[in-house]
Every structure is written in C-alpha cells, then in structure tokens.
Amino acid sequence: MTETLLDIEDLSVHFPTRRKLFVAVNKANLAVEPGEIHGLVGESGAGKSTIGAAVMGLLERPGHIAEGTVSFKGEHINGRDADGMRALRGAKISMIFQDPLTSLNPLLTVGQQLVETIQFHLKLSDADSKKRAIELLDRVGIPMPDERINQYPHQFSGGMRQRVVIALALCSEPDVIIADEPTTALDVSIQAQILELIKELARERQTGVVLITHDMGVIADTTDKVTVMYQGEVVESGTTEQVLGAPAHEYTKSLIAAVPRPTLKVHRFPQLSYGGRQIAFHIDDLARNWDRPEPTKSGTLLKVDGLTKTFLQSGSFIPSRRKYFTAVDKVSFDIREGEVFGIVGESGSGKSTVARMIATLYQTNGGKIFFDEDEITQLKTAKDLESYRRQIQMIFQDPFSSLNPRMRVDEIVAEPVKHHKLLEGDAIQHRVDELLERVGLGSEAGRKYPHEFSGGQRQRISIARALATQPRFLICDEPTSALDVSIQAQILNILKDLQEHLGLTMLFISHDLPVVRQMCDRVGVMRQGQMVEVADTETLFASPKEAYTRELLSLMPKLEGLSTEGLEDEIV
Amino acid sequence: MSDQSSTAPQSRLAKALDSDFVYSFRRSPVAVVSFIVVMLLVLSAVFAPLIAPHDPFDPGSLDLMNGFTAPMAPNDFTGDVFWLGTDDQGRDVFSTILYGMRVSLFVGLAAVSFAMVLGITLGLVAGYVGGWVETLIMRAADVQLTFPSILVAMLIFGIAKGVIPIQHHDQMAIWVLIIAIGLSDWVQFARVVRGATLVEKDKEYVQAARMMGRGRGIIMLRHILPNVLSPVLVIATISLALAIIAEATLSFLGVGAPPTQPSLGTLIRIGQDFLFSGEWWIILFPSATLLALALSVNLLGDWLRDALNPRLQ
Numbered sequence: 001m002t003e004t005l006l007d008i009e010d011l012s013v014h015f016p017t018r019r020k021l022f023v024a025v026n027k028a029n030l031a032v033e034p035g036e037i038h039g040l041v042g043e044s045g046a047g048k049s050t051i052g053a054a055v056m057g058l059l060e061r062p063g064h065i066a067e068g069t070v071s072f073k074g075e076h077i078n079g080r081d082a083d084g085m086r087a088l089r090g091a092k093i094s095m096i097f098q099d100p101l102t103s104l105n106p107l108l109t110v111g112q113q114l115v116e117t118i119q120f121h122l123k124l125s126d127a128d129s130k131k132r133a134i135e136l137l138d139r140v141g142i143p144m145p146d147e148r149i150n151q152y153p154h155q156f157s158g159g160m161r162q163r164v165v166i167a168l169a170l171c172s173e174p175d176v177i178i179a180d181e182p183t184t185a186l187d188v189s190i191q192a193q194i195l196e197l198i199k200e201l202a203r204e205r206q207t208g209v210v211l212i213t214h215d216m217g218v219i220a221d222t223t224d225k226v227t228v229m230y231q232g233e234v235v236e237s238g239t240t241e242q243v244l245g246a247p248a249h250e251y252t253k254s255l256i257a258a259v260p261r262p263t264l265k266v267h268r269f270p271q272l273s274y275g276g277r278q279i280a281f282h283i284d285d286l287a288r289n290w291d292r293p294e295p296t297k298s299g300t301l302l303k304v305d306g307l308t309k310t311f312l313q314s315g316s317f318i319p320s321r322r323k324y325f326t327a328v329d330k331v332s333f334d335i336r337e338g339e340v341f342g343i344v345g346e347s348g349s350g351k352s353t354v355a356r357m358i359a360t361l362y363q364t365n366g367g368k369i370f371f372d373e374d375e376i377t378q379l380k381t382a383k384d385l386e387s388y389r390r391q392i393q394m395i396f397q398d399p400f401s402s403l404n405p406r407m408r409v410d411e412i413v414a415e416p417v418k419h420h421k422l423l424e425g426d427a428i429q430h431r432v433d434e435l436l437e438r439v440g441l442g443s444e445a446g447r448k449y450p451h452e453f454s455g456g457q458r459q460r461i462s463i464a465r466a467l468a469t470q471p472r473f474l475i476c477d478e479p480t481s482a483l484d485v486s487i488q489a490q491i492l493n494i495l496k497d498l499q500e501h502l503g504l505t506m507l508f509i510s511h512d513l514p515v516v517r518q519m520c521d522r523v524g525v526m527r528q529g530q531m532v533e534v535a536d537t538e539t540l541f542a543s544p545k546e547a548y549t550r551e552l553l554s555l556m557p558k559l560e561g562l563s564t565e566g567l568e569d570e571i572v
Numbered sequence: 573m574s575d576q577s578s579t580a581p582q583s584r585l586a587k588a589l590d591s592d593f594v595y596s597f598r599r600s601p602v603a604v605v606s607f608i609v610v611m612l613l614v615l616s617a618v619f620a621p622l623i624a625p626h627d628p629f630d631p632g633s634l635d636l637m638n639g640f641t642a643p644m645a646p647n648d649f650t651g652d653v654f655w656l657g658t659d660d661q662g663r664d665v666f667s668t669i670l671y672g673m674r675v676s677l678f679v680g681l682a683a684v685s686f687a688m689v690l691g692i693t694l695g696l697v698a699g700y701v702g703g704w705v706e707t708l709i710m711r712a713a714d715v716q717l718t719f720p721s722i723l724v725a726m727l728i729f730g731i732a733k734g735v736i737p738i739q740h741h742d743q744m745a746i747w748v749l750i751i752a753i754g755l756s757d758w759v760q761f762a763r764v765v766r767g768a769t770l771v772e773k774d775k776e777y778v779q780a781a782r783m784m785g786r787g788r789g790i791i792m793l794r795h796i797l798p799n800v801l802s803p804v805l806v807i808a809t810i811s812l813a814l815a816i817i818a819e820a821t822l823s824f825l826g827v828g829a830p831p832t833q834p835s836l837g838t839l840i841r842i843g844q845d846f847l848f849s850g851e852w853w854i855i856l857f858p859s860a861t862l863l864a865l866a867l868s869v870n871l872l873g874d875w876l877r878d879a880l881n882p883r884l885q
Contacts, residue, residue, distance in 0.1 A: 404795050
C-alpha cells in the first residue's frame with residue numbers, strides 16, 4: 001500500500017456574495033494515489049475547477065475553504081500561509097491550465113521560462129538548467145529541442161505550446177499535477193497526443209494527476225478513476241470502468257445517456273432528466289402553423305460549385321505585392337432538400353468560411369452558389385437578396401454573443417419578422433409569443449433581456465429567431481460546442497425535430513465527429529480549405545476512402561465502455 | 573432600513589436602488605462625498621437667482637462705495653456685510669460665483685455633448701465601415717492630437733472673432749467657446765468608440781443582423797451603439813471636468829467668456845489683478861469653487877470607471 005499523495009476530505013468552498021452565500025463545493029472527497037490519473041468530471045458550475053484552485057491555494061476572493069482538509073502525503077496543507085503554499089505550489093503540486101495562449105509569457109523565450117523555473121526549484125547551475133530544459137522539451141515530444149528552446153511562444157503551434165506548458169509544470173519534478181481542461185482548446189489530433197503524454201508521465205514518474213474535464217471521451221480514454229460532480233457535490237466516485245459502464249447515480253446516468261456515441265446512432269437522445277431541468281419543445285404545435293413551400297423540382301436545394309475565398313494577408317499599395325491566404329479552395333457539394341448535410345474539419349479548415357459565404361456574410365472570390373436553381377452569387381443588391389435571406393437562417397456557435405445584450409428577447413425574435421415585413425401590428429407580437437412558447441421558454445420570456453437566461457435557453461432564443469421567418473434552410477455553425485453535454489442533447493433533439501417535422505434542410509458545421517454522426521445524413525470532410533471527401537454518414541464512418549478521414553476517425557474517442565442504459569429504444 | 577422586510581414585488585425604483593451599481597456607490601465614501609459636492613454646486617448654480625443675495629449684473633443694485641469689502645467685515649462707508657467680500661466694482665463675490673458657475677457648467681456640458689455626438693458618430697463610422705473612411709477619420713484625429721487642445725480652441729476662437737461682426741462678439745462668445753472646446757475634445761470619444769465598435773462588429777449578434785439584410789445605419793444605431801456606450805459615459809464624466817477647466821483657462825487668458833457674462837475663469841482673471849494688493853478673496857473663492865467642481869466631477873468619473881469595469885468587480 002503506497003501513501004496517498006493527495007487526499008481531500010469533506011472539502012467545502014464558500015463564496016459569500018452580497019445577497020447570499022454561494023456554496024461552490026459542498027463536502028467533496030477525493031484521493032489520488034501515485035501513478036493514478038483521477039478524472040474530475042461535471043458540467044459547468046459543478047465546482048470541479050474550484051477544487052483545483054482550492055488545492056493550489058489559488059481561490060479568488062471572497063472564496064475560501066469553509067471546512068474540510070486537503071492533505072499532501074499525509075500533511076494538512078490548507079492551513080498554510082501564503083509563503084507555505086508558495087513552497088508547495090509549483091514545487092510539489094503543479095498545475096496545467098486550459099489555454100496555452102495565456103499561460104506562457106510572450107516576451108520571454110521558452111528556454112528562459114524553463115530555466116528560470118528549474119533554477120528556482122532545483123537550484124541548478126545555468127548550464128545544468130539549460131541541459132535539463134532541453135531534456136524536458138525532448139521528453140514532452142518537441143522536435144529539435146536544442147534549437148526551439150531559443151524561440152518565443154508565438155513561434156509554437158497551439159499543441160506545441162501546451163507541451164511547453166506541461167514541460168514547465170514538470171520542471172520541479174512535482175508529485176501531483178492538476179490539469180484543468182488541458183485539451184479543451186485543442187484540435188482532436190493534438191488532444192490525443194497531449195493525453196497520451198499525460199498518461200506516459202503518470203506511468204513513468206508515478207505522478208498523481210487530477211484531470212479536470214467536461215468531456216466524457218477524455219475521461220473514458222485517459223483516467224483510472226473518476227469522480228462525478230453536480231452543483232458542488234460529489235455524486236459518484238469509483239473506477240472509470242465501473243462509473244461509466246454501470247453508473248449508480250441518476251445524474252451520472254443522465255449525463256452518460258446524453259453523450260453522443262461514435263459507434264451507434266440514436267433516433268433521439270433520451271429525456272432522462274435530473275434536477276428538473278428538462279424543458280419542453282412543442283414541435284407539433286409549430287408544425288401545424290408552418291407554411292411549407294413548394295418542393296424543388298430537382299430535389300437539390302443548395303448547390304455549391306467551385307467556391308473560393310481568399311483573405312488579404314499583407315496589404316500594399318502595389319497590387320502585385322499583396323499577399324493572399326486561400327481559406328476556401330474550389331469547394332463543391334450539393335445539399336438535397338430535407339437532408340442534414342454536415343461539414344467536419346479541424347480549426348482552420350475553412351468550414352465556417354463556407355457557411356459564412358452561403359449566409360451572405362462574406363463575399364465570394366470565385367465559384368457559384370445556387371439556391372433552388374437561382375444563382376445567389378449573381379445577386380448584388382440587398383433588394384435582390386431579400387427573398388433568399390428570408391429563406392435561410394443561421395444558428396451561431398456562441399449563445400452569449402449571438403444575442404444583442406441591450407435588446408429585449410421579444411425585440412430580438414421580432415427583428416427578422418419586421419425587417420422582412422412578414423407581419424404587421426399585433427400579429428408580430430403574437431408570432432413572437434407563440435415562438436417563445438413553442439421552444440419551451442414561455443411568452444413571458446420576451447419581457448426579459450438575454451443575460452437573464454442560461455446558455456441552453458439562449459440557444460433556444462436563437463432557434464426561435466431563426467424560425468421566425470419560416471425558413472427553408474438552416475445553417476448551424478457549431479451550434480452546441482459551447483454547451484454542456486446534457487444541454488447539447490436537448491438542442492440536438494430540437495434540431496432533429498425541426499428537420500423531421502418541418503422538413504427543414506440543414507447545413508451542420510462541427511468539429512465533433514460523434515455529434516455529426518448523430519445529426520447528419522451526408523458529410524463532407526474539409527482540410528486546409530479543400531473538400532477531401534463527401535459521402536453518406538454511415539458509409540463514411542464504416543469505410544472512409546481518404547487517408548485524412550481515416551486519421552480523423554481513428555482519433556475519435558471510441559467510448560465503448562459507456563453504459564447504454566436508456567438508449568435501448570432509440571438506437572437506429 | 574425599514575423597507576427591507578417587505579415582501580411586495582419591487583417597484584422599478586426599489587429595483588434600481590437595490591442594484592449592484594447603487595450598492596457599489598454607497599460603499600464608496602469618495603463617490604458619495606463627490607456626488608454630494610457636485611449636486612450642491614450644480615443646484616446652487618441652477619437656482620442662483622433665488623439663492624444669490626445680489627444680482628451682480630444689475631448695475632442698479634451695485635454701489636461702487638462697496639468696492640473691496642473684505643469677507644464677513646462691514647464696509648467702511650456703507651456698513652454692508654458680504655459673506656465672501658466684494659470686488660473692485662462692489663459686486664458680491666458669492667453672487668458672482670453662483671452666476672459664474674452657471675456659465676462654466678453650461679459651457680462644459682454643452683461642449684462635452686457636442687464632442688460626444690461628433691466623436692461617437694465618427695468613431696462608430698470609422699470602426700464599422702473601415703477602409704479608407706476609417707483611415708481618413710483616424711488620421712484626422714491623430715493630427716488633431718498633435719496640437720495642444722488649448723491651442724486648437726484659441727485658433728477656432730480667433731477665426732470666429734474675425735468672421736463674426738464685432739457687435740455680436742459678446743453674444744456669440746459662449747457658443748464659440750462651446751464649439752472650440754468640443755472640437756478639441758472629440759478625439760478621445762472617437763478612439764474609444766472605434767475600439768469598442770471593432771470588438772462588437774465581429775460578434776455573432778451583428779452577423780445575425782447582417783445576414784437578415786439589415787442596413788449599415790440600422791446595425792450601427794440599433795445594435796452597436798447601445799453596446800459601446802458604457803465606456804463613453806466614463807469619458808464623458810472625466811471630459812466634463814476637463815472642459816470646465818479648459819473653459820476657465822480660455823476665459824482666464826481673455827479669449828473666453830466676456831466680462832459681461834463672467835464665468836469662473838473670468839472671475840479668476842479679474843481677481844488676479846488684485847492678488848498682490850491684499851484683496852485675496854476676489855481670486856481665492858472662485859478658484860476654490862472651480863477646484864471643488866472639477867475635482868469632484870473627476871473623482872465621480874474615476875469611481876464610475878471602476879464600477880462599470882467588469883474586470884475589477
């Protein structure tokens with residue numbers, strides 16, 4: 001029996017605010033053994049990051065540890081003063097933060113930052129510190145470490161930078177590493193490498209790792225044990241296999257049921273509600289009053305042919321000296337009426353740029369867009385585009401910036417109706433009330449401002465706004481990537497309802513392959529501005545043709561150990 | 573407080589009084605004191621005709637014999653007592669300060685409003701439209717910043733004096749002053765609004781409006797403008813203090829408010845003549861009032877900046 005590295009007992013963290021006491025963490029228990037990766041999973045606001053901050057002594061005022069103990073190798077550390085904590089922090093317990101862009105100092109070279117940290121903790125000479133820094137960079141998988149050590153953070157890519165952050169955390173040879181969403185800001189291919197690195201470190205150096213994440217895929221592939229948190233409380237804890245495979249607590253069950261699976265397609269996500277957060281969506285009422293347009297003759301609603309977009313990279317007075325960056329390079333595809341067409345790709349692949357060109361937000365630099373056989377790219381004036389713009393709507397990624405914070409919700413939903421002069425007078429308010437009612441918010445929601453709603457509710461407001469003009473075509477640009485997994489399941493169910501019952505055609509942009517599998521009939525894979533492969537979803541997932549698609553699919557977490565409780569009736 | 577136990581639905585006023593903004597105000601003694609000082613000065617300026625013991629602009633009420641009366645001391649000839657003394661013409665200093673503050677505050681508020689409207693419009697257009705329009709506006713702002721603002725104001729004042737016929741000089745002086753100060757002050761509004769507009773215009777709610785086909789004007793007015801106003805409020809407050817001081821400086825230099833319509837700056841200039849002959853009160857009291865006004869407006873602006881900055885909360 002080895003000594004428990006980090007032992008958290010009955011930890012409560014309180015944030016007294018002006019109006020009430022906010023209990024961020026309530027009597028949480030957690031123990032980390034050497035060489036173990038312990039996952040801490042929960043949705044936003046569950047208090048998982050607060051535990052990390054409490055252990056490090058980095059709680060922001062007025063937050064404080066109200067009760068309980070944090071022990072490191074059997075010694076209480078939560079009573080220590082600032083100096084005592086500083087001796088421990090970084091030296092024995094290191095932290096890796098989410099954003100590699102902000103956790104490195106942009107004005108110092110990577111080497112300077114490493115050497116400074118090594119000298120502080122290990123008291124080595126300049127030459128030895130540098131040697132050790134190069135070793136560390138080599139260890140975390142940075143090629144040519146003796147050259148790259150003299151480079152600045154901006155000369156590294158996002159994944160490489162996160163490796164440097166891990167190297168920094170390793171400088172002092174810590175016993176415990178707390179990793180707070182270390183891969184959330186990274187692409188899947190890089191995420192897989194970073195997680196592999198963390199696993200190796202835990203195994204080789206017997207480091208205990210607390211891995212804080214909201215991503216079940218990360219938990220399933222990486223951790224040995226897992227603790228599930230909900231609203232500040234630990235609801236379940238155990239080995240990863242047991243908690244994910246046979247969850248005991250109702251919340252864990254609902255959480256796992258909401259995770260999109262890469263290997264099986266569900267008709268709808270099960271409505272396992274926990275904590276009374278389920279909100280209704282009245283698709284039948286909506287469908288009754290929906291004016292369906294004439295179907296297209298060819299069956300193809302949107303056709304994109306050789307679409308190209310270039311951005312000016314460095315300007316100049318002399319045209320020949322200007323440099324351009326090709327974001328989208330001769331992309332062609334067509335979307336049949338009534339289907340959901342997905343575009344997947346990593347960040348920078350140009351998938352959002354395609355969506356924006358179709359949405360008339362960007363001018364095209366080449367190629368044609370046809371909508372119901374009309375060439376949209378020929379229309380120049382706002383008047384010509386009016387009818388097209390009424391028939392397409394978009395649901396954006398970030399529910400916190402897609403609604404004007406200074407406008408009332410009913411004004412937001414009414415704006416497209418008023419702009420396109422679809423209704424007049426009281427009929428506008430009537431339509432708005434009805435829409436808010438149908439998306440499950442109730443018509444009284446119209447009297448409030450966006451900041452009074454949660455992320456999932458705001459996304460419903462976005463959907464209400466998109467439906468206000470009774471569109472034929474819906475562009476969804478990463479509509480759920482900013483949402484918690486249970487809210488994501490609700491929104492995806494709504495989108496599926498819209499397609500099925502209203503006959504809406506959708507373009508669904510996402511980087512998340514399991515979500516794409518659940519949503520799309522056909523998928524296009526994009527890479528560096530080019531369309532690599534277009535195929536039926538099932539064909540693509542079963543037998544991808546292109547090497548890049550195969551690579552993407554292989555990086556996807558398989559989630560095979562996850563319980564399928566509640567999904568039985570929905571599997572297609 | 574007695575009303576805290578009530579469970580009735582809160583009225584709009586009660587809601588406003590319970591907001592974090594009002595709470596942060598009440599927690600800051602500096603803000604409370606400067607607010608009281610500002611309100612006191614503004615109210616006494618507004619109600620000057622009711623409060624002032626004399627009307628300094630009514631020659632009939634003036635008695636030259638009362639000239640150079642010291643504060644709180646009876647005049648040697650007439651026996652009249654003045655709180656803050658009198659100037660060379662026997663005008664009550666307290667009354668002239670009250671009336672002078674009206675001019676100062678009016679010029680300050682009008683100049684800031686003018687600068688605000690100009691700056692917000694140009695900043696919004698520069699930020700949203702971009703391209704050569706932005707280059708043109710922002711270069712003009714840069715050029716403007718290379719001249720000291722007092723110099724710009726004096727230049728405008730000088731031009732106006734040449735253009736306007738001499739018999740209208742005194743009437744027009746106040747308006748010229750407002751335009752002169754406003755024109756030298758718009759740059760910071762334009763810069764801040766442009767910066768905020770650049771941030772807002774990439775947000776998804778603006779894209780949603782563009783996708784709808786909304787025109788530039790509507791997007792700027794309805795969507796972007798309301799979201800860039802809170803930094804403007806802070807600058808406006810601090811600019812108000814600066815505009816009052818700029819007006820006083822111009823008037824002190826003799827290019828501002830005319831002696832027939834004296835502002836605090838004019839009063840300080842008049843007082844300066846007697847500074848070394850022992851009549852200290854003629855310059856001290858207007859200067860102290862100007863100091864109190866500018867300082868408390870400034871402190872209020874500082875507090876406002878902290879209260880509206882989400883990062884400091």
